[in-house]
Amino acid sequence: MNRNPKGQFPKGTSGNPKGRPRKQPHPICDDQVRRDFFEADEMLVPIVIGNRREMVPARVVIDRQLISKAASGDPRAMAQYYKRKDRFVFEYVNRQLENLRVIVESEDRLRQFPEDVTDEFKKALRLLKQSIDKHYYPL
Structure with a gap:
């Protein structure tokens, strides 16, 4: 490709004849989503029990919060709790x-x-x- 003295391409000619490549979507598979979910499920989260700070898995914290909300009278939390308990x-x-x-x-x-x-x-x-x-x- 020839350019003029200013370094420009002639009119009607592109410096990139193939053009910009299309953006490729990230392949998301069910197995990867499942692995990421269970990995996050086991992530350690700090909580305070009594006067001590403990690191427990996130799933334990979520279960405790669900039970706490259900005990305080939240109807959605109660429904979710009983659904899980039945299962x-x-x-x-x-x-x-x-x-x-x-x-x-x-x-x-x-x-x-x-x-x-x-x-x-x-x-x-x-x-x-x-x-x-x-x-x-x-x-």
Whole structure:
């Protein structure tokens, strides 16, 4: 490309024939957003408990604030609290029921084929029985 003595390009000619490149959008994927969320969830935040300052994960601070607002009578906080509580209870009960189902199936196998059951299997079954919440289902 030829320029005149002032360093200008001739009329109708660009010094950048391809033009400015288009701005590329940042690729945002669900996995990255999820990782960032859980990373921020574990970020340590200073709070004052009694007369001491402690560093606790952000999720703990958020849970405490939610419970504090719910206890003070905020209806939205109460609804959110009960929604979370119901979900956690539901998940807990399902996990206990699944463990009970596995125990029952394992004991059936133990009764049907006692010679085929290994000591490791018996030990795993014993540990699973110990993991059952006694207040949920007394064994």
